[in-house]
Amino acid sequence: MSASPLALILEGRKRPGRELLAEWVRTRRLSNSWAAIALVVGFAAMLGVQQVIEPGTMRLLSAVFMFVALAQAWNLIGGFTGYASFGQVAFFGLGAYITAVLMNNSHLTFWLAMPAAIAGGVLFAVLIGLPLLRLRGHYFAIATLGAAEGSREVINNMTPVTGGGLGITIPTFGDQAPTPYFGKPGFYLAFLILAALSVAVSALLARSRFGYAMVAVHEDEAAAGAVGINTTSVKVIAFAVSGAIVACAGSIYAFQQIEFYPSDVFDPSFTVLMVIMVVIGGSGSILGPLVGAVGLELLSQFLRINLGSYNQLIFGAIIVVVVVFFPQGVVNFFRDAWRLRRISLLDNIRRYRL
Amino acid sequence: MALSAAACGGGGNTNTSGSTITFAAPVSQTGAFGQAEGLYTLQGYKFCQNTLNAKGGINFGGQSHQVTLVTQDDQSVAATSAQIVDGYNDKGYKFILSPYGSAGTTAVAPVVERNGQVMLDSNGADTAIFTHGYKNTFAVLSPSSTYVTTIIDALAALNPAPKTVAVIAANDGFSQHAAEQGVKEAQAKGMTVVPSPTAYTSSTKVAANATDVSPALIAIKGLNPDVIIVSAHLNEAVAAVKQASELGIKPKLGFAATVAPPTPAFISALGKSSEGVLGSTQWVPEITASDSIFGNARAFLTNFTTTFGWSPDQYPYQAADAAAACEALALAIEKAGSTDASAVRNALVSLKADTFYGHIEFDATGMNTNKPMYVIQIQSSAFVTIYPSNLASKQATWPAVK
Numbered sequence: 088m089s090a091s092p093l094a095l096i097l098e099g100r101k102r103p104g105r106e107l108l109a110e111w112v113r114t115r116r117l118s119n120s121w122a123a124i125a126l127v128v129g130f131a132a133m134l135g136v137q138q139v140i141e142p143g144t145m146r147l148l149s150a151v152f153m154f155v156a157l158a159q160a161w162n163l164i165g166g167f168t169g170y171a172s173f174g175q176v177a178f179f180g181l182g183a184y185i186t187a188v189l190m191n192n193s194h195l196t197f198w199l200a201m202p203a204a205i206a207g208g209v210l211f212a213v214l215i216g217l218p219l220l221r222l223r224g225h226y227f228a229i230a231t232l233g234a235a236e237g238s239r240e241v242i243n244n245m246t247p248v249t250g251g252g253l254g255i256t257i258p259t260f261g262d263q264a265p266t267p268y269f270g271k272p273g274f275y276l277a278f279l280i281l282a283a284l285s286v287a288v289s290a291l292l293a294r295s296r297f298g299y300a301m302v303a304v305h306e307d308e309a310a311a312g313a314v315g316i317n318t319t320s321v322k323v324i325a326f327a328v329s330g331a332i333v334a335c336a337g338s339i340y341a342f343q344q345i346e347f348y349p350s351d352v353f354d355p356s357f358t359v360l361m362v363i364m365v366v367i368g369g370s371g372s373i374l375g376p377l378v379g380a381v382g383l384e385l386l387s388q389f390l391r392i393n394l395g396s397y398n399q400l401i402f403g404a405i406i407v408v409v410v411v412f413f414p415q416g417v418v419n420f421f422r423d424a425w426r427l428r429r430i431s432l433l434d435n436i437r438r439y440r441l
Numbered sequence: 442m443a444l445s446a447a448a449c450g451g452g453g454n455t456n457t458s459g460s461t462i463t464f465a466a467p468v469s470q471t472g473a474f475g476q477a478e479g480l481y482t483l484q485g486y487k488f489c490q491n492t493l494n495a496k497g498g499i500n501f502g503g504q505s506h507q508v509t510l511v512t513q514d515d516q517s518v519a520a521t522s523a524q525i526v527d528g529y530n531d532k533g534y535k536f537i538l539s540p541y542g543s544a545g546t547t548a549v550a551p552v553v554e555r556n557g558q559v560m561l562d563s564n565g566a567d568t569a570i571f572t573h574g575y576k577n578t579f580a581v582l583s584p585s586s587t588y589v590t591t592i593i594d595a596l597a598a599l600n601p602a603p604k605t606v607a608v609i610a611a612n613d614g615f616s617q618h619a620a621e622q623g624v625k626e627a628q629a630k631g632m633t634v635v636p637s638p639t640a641y642t643s644s645t646k647v648a649a650n651a652t653d654v655s656p657a658l659i660a661i662k663g664l665n666p667d668v669i670i671v672s673a674h675l676n677e678a679v680a681a682v683k684q685a686s687e688l689g690i691k692p693k694l695g696f697a698a699t700v701a702p703p704t705p706a707f708i709s710a711l712g713k714s715s716e717g718v719l720g721s722t723q724w725v726p727e728i729t730a731s732d733s734i735f736g737n738a739r740a741f742l743t744n745f746t747t748t749f750g751w752s753p754d755q756y757p758y759q760a761a762d763a764a765a766a767c768e769a770l771a772l773a774i775e776k777a778g779s780t781d782a783s784a785v786r787n788a789l790v791s792l793k794a795d796t797f798y799g800h801i802e803f804d805a806t807g808m809n810t811n812k813p814m815y816v817i818q819i820q821s822s823a824f825v826t827i828y829p830s831n832l833a834s835k836q837a838t839w840p841a842v843k
Contacts, residue, residue: 141531146524243612246642252612252649254547256573260554268555271527344520345551348544348613350649351519391514391521396470398514 122290122373130283137279142271149271149343151384152278153336154364158376159285160332161361166370167293168325169305170220173358174231177215177238178208178330180353182337183344184242187255190265190342192248194258197266201338208334211238212327220322223308232355239353254348257341266342274343281339285332290373292328301325302371367409369416378418456497459504462780464490464767465511466538467525467545472517473650474541477675477706478759479517482541482564484749485763486510489771492744492764496734499771501778508771515540519548530556535782536770541759543567543585543615550578559786562807563766564759567615571806577782579789579807581765581798582723583814585615588699589623589672591721591814595828596668596697597630599839603667603694605633609657609681610641611673613649617641619699620672635664647677654680655688662690671698678702679710682718695719695841703817703824705755715819717841719827724761725815727832728799734768735797754823765798772796 117124133152137145157175165171182204189200219230242249249255259268269277292298300321303311312318337352344351360383368379386405390398413420466486469479490510493499498507511534515522522545526537530552537553537560539546546565553560554575562570562580566588570578589608596603606627610620620641624634636644644660654677661669669685669692671678678701685691695717701707702720711718724738731737735744745760746753769792774780777788794801804810816828818837827837 143524143528143531146527150524240648243648253569253614253617254544259551260574270555340520344523344548346547347519348649351544351548354518391516395514396475399471399516 126283126286126290130279133279137272137275145271145275147388149274149278150388151381152275152282153340154360154380154384155282155377156278156285156332156336157357157361158364158368158380159282159289159373160329160336161358162365162370162372162376163289163292163301163325163329163332164322165362166365166372166376167298167301167305168322170223170322170326171228171362172231172326172329173228173355173362174233174235175329175333175361176353176355176357177231177235178211178333179337179340179357180235180239180242180349181211182208182334183341183347183352184249184255184349185334186338186341187257187347188249190257191255194265197338197342201335204334204338205331208330208337209327211334212330213323216323216326217319220319220326232358235353235355235358239349242353243349249349252348252350254346256346259342259345268345269342274339277339278336281332281335286373286377288328288332289376293373297321297324305371363406365416367406367413367416369418369420369422372416372418372422375416375418379416382417456500456503456505458498459502459506461507461509462499462536462774463509463511463534464536464538464770465526465529465532465534467515467522467540467549468512469517469541469545470514472515474517475514477704477757478564479541481704481757481759482763483512484745484757485563485760486512486538486767488745488748488760489764489767491748492734493767493771499775501775506774506780510538515545517541517545519544522546523548523552526552526558526560527556530558535559535780536774536785537561538763538766538770539563539565543570543613546570546578547614550575553577557782559770559782559789561766561770561789563763568618568808569614571808575807577786579769579803579809581769581801581809581812582762583812584808584810585618586622587814588619588721589670590626591816591828592670592697592699592719593623593626593630593632595719595721595816597632598828598830599694599837601694601840602630603632605635605664605666606668606670607635607645607661607664607666607692608641609645609647609654609661609669609671609673609677611649611651611677612646613673616649616672616674616699617646623670623672635666636660641672647673650674650676652676652680653684655684657681658685658688658690662688666692667694668692669696671696671701673699673701675701675704675706675710679707682711682714686714691842693842694839697721697816702819703758705751705757708755708819708822715822717818717820717838719816719818719837719841722758722815722817722824723812724758724765724798725817725824725826725832726756727826727834728815730795730797730799732768732794732796734771735764738797741797752823756824761798765796765801768796768798769794769801 185204185207186200189195300316364379365376369375468483494507498505513525522540526549535558537558539562541564543565560578566585568584608620610616624638645657647654647657671681678698697719702718703722708715726738726742728738735741772794773785773788777784817824818827825835827833
């Protein structure tokens with residue numbers, strides 16, 4: 088497999104950039120470019136879709152795009168690296184609050200507040216990642232859950248700055264607005280770009296030496312360390328990139344919502360959805376979280392709109408059934424089936440000894 | 442219906458039937474409010490729709506228009522409420538009835554404003570909703586600032602009146618704003634607030650929707666207040682009464698709470714422990730108020746509770762709020778003589794209506810500020826109105842704590 092320019096740089100080859108770019112262009116084939124082509128085509132298609140749908144549908148699809156980004160972000164740390172974080176919503180809430188506080192209290196524009204939110208996400212990831220990523224398995228999951236609950240309580244009680252439980256409002260009406268409100272078409276575009284970037288970043292990382300390092304940490308951390316991988320920095324970088332994407336999503340979400348409370352943006356169900364989307368779609372792949380996020384978010388909206396008070400029950404039941412029949416994720420199931428030329432759920436059940 | 446001559450009962454309506462008018466509402470059928478508050482609101486909207494249509498619908502331009510209620514579950518998530526209302530706008534639904542609660546209403550208000558929809562707020566009482574200059578949101582219910590002050594006024598009128606009160610408040614906008622005004626009122630009535638007047642922002646503040654409020658109770662243990670007031674929602678109030686007895690904390694005179702006591706769920710959660718608890722409420726059936734759609738307040742209670750199988754002793758006042766919001770919207774459409782959203786908005790601005798819910802008239806911010814609040818006490822598992830005294834159906838059992 089030929090490597091992307093980013094991958095080559097990450098691998099640290101000391102060659103001039105122009106030469107690297109030339110080699111990259113020369114080695115382009117359909118076989119190694121289809122993913123990038125698919126991403127560009129998908130992006131263009133969603134831009135086309137935007138032209139024919141109503142604004143309210145744009146809002147619904149904005150939520151789908153947001154979950155694509157969130158699922159990709161969780162997959163970096165939980166899927167590739169194998170550290171199942173149950174606290175990614177902390178980055179979401181933090182991104183939302185950094186944005187709202189800067190726009191409301193300091194009257195900064197969104198274009199300054201959003202980068203600040205991303206920086207805040209990275210910083211927080213490094214701060215809590217260094218101690219917490221020493222834990223493994225259940226202990227890591229519980230510690231991240233605690234970190235998320237704790238950060239919500241901090242925001243909840245910093246009333247003079249954040250408004251605490253009274254909520255916070257981003258000024259968006261009249262000349263009070265530091266940045267004009269995007270409106271539904273604007274947020275559709277913002278979340279679409281975020282989703283596309285998160286898929287691209289995940290794909291580039293996955294194909295790089297760093298991607299193999301993440302998988303190595305997942306498979307056997309001690310062995311990865313023994314072959315010279317700096318496991319601490321791999322884990323922290325994966326956690327930080329994931330945190331940056333989630334914080335950026337939180338930032339845009341905050342601006343879209345205008346008014347919100349800590350319980351809205353630190354809602355643990357965001358984390359749970361990220362995990363379910365990745366697991367059902369297929370963890371440790373690029374397509375898996377994408378399929379999981381699009382499929383589950385659309386399904387959840389469809390059930391909510393059509394089933395009234397039973398919608399969450401049915402949604403839960405569907406998740407259980409899918410996890411039982413596709414324990415390796417829908418995407419991984421079909422990929423294996425394609426390779427083995429056998430599509431049989433019974434095989435699947437036997438293979439995983441259900 | 443109402444304003445026209447057809448008020449004689451609906452049967453005499455000679456108007457031809459016109460197009461139906463859609464009222465659209467995000468409602469909480471699942472999630473935190475799904476089992477109680479959200480259900481009460483939804484039943485209020487449904488009852489209003491059915492009663493309106495039975496009485497001949499909304500009449501203008503020589504035509505009578507039936508009302509169709511469209512709802513979607515918001516899973517008790519504010520962002521989903523907002524998303525639903527945006528979806529309604531795509532379908533041309535300009536008349537919105539609010540979701541349950543301040544958080545959902547807060548999220549929907551800016552959406553309604555941008556889309557040029559009109560929202561009648563039935564259950565979002567937080568005063569913060571009305572501080573942003575929104576022009577398209579109108580609330581029939583009394584604002585959060587009156588929830589605890591009414592309790593204080595009722596307590597001051599009791600014999601013996603409490604000398605010390607403790608205020609436990611949830612960390613949400615509605616409960617904090619209610620507690621803030623309540624503490625001021627208590628001090629104005631010469632009561633001492635323990636452990637301190639600002640404790641509701643620190644030591645006696647509890648997480649919103651918390652099912653464990655013991656830290657706040659421990660903060661007042663040993664101070665022996667005459668009354669413990671809980672400014673919160675259902676979960677916190679239930680937890681406060683339950684845990685106080687577990688921790689051996691007993692107010693000398695009794696408990697009071699906002700929102701929770703006048704709901705059937707409070708009595709079913711606490712059983713005998715709910716006896717004697719005071720609660721502030723938006724509506725009681727004793728008020729002398731009536732209209733041609735629902736009849737008087739007592740008739741509303743009878744018909745509503747019969748329709749949905751509630752005991753008339755344990756009626757959810759949230760449903761009355763919801764029906765009143767729906768009624769105000771219908772009256773405004775009839776007054777505007779049009780289904781144009783901006784014409785209806787203008788009709789709401791100048792609306793002056795006497796209904797089963799009391800007088801409805803909005804101030805410049807969209808609040809129905811002149812509407813009074815009431816206080817009930819739970820006696821033998823029934824809501825008994827005790828304040829104001831002219832509406833009191835029975836004497837308060839006081840002290841409520843034996």
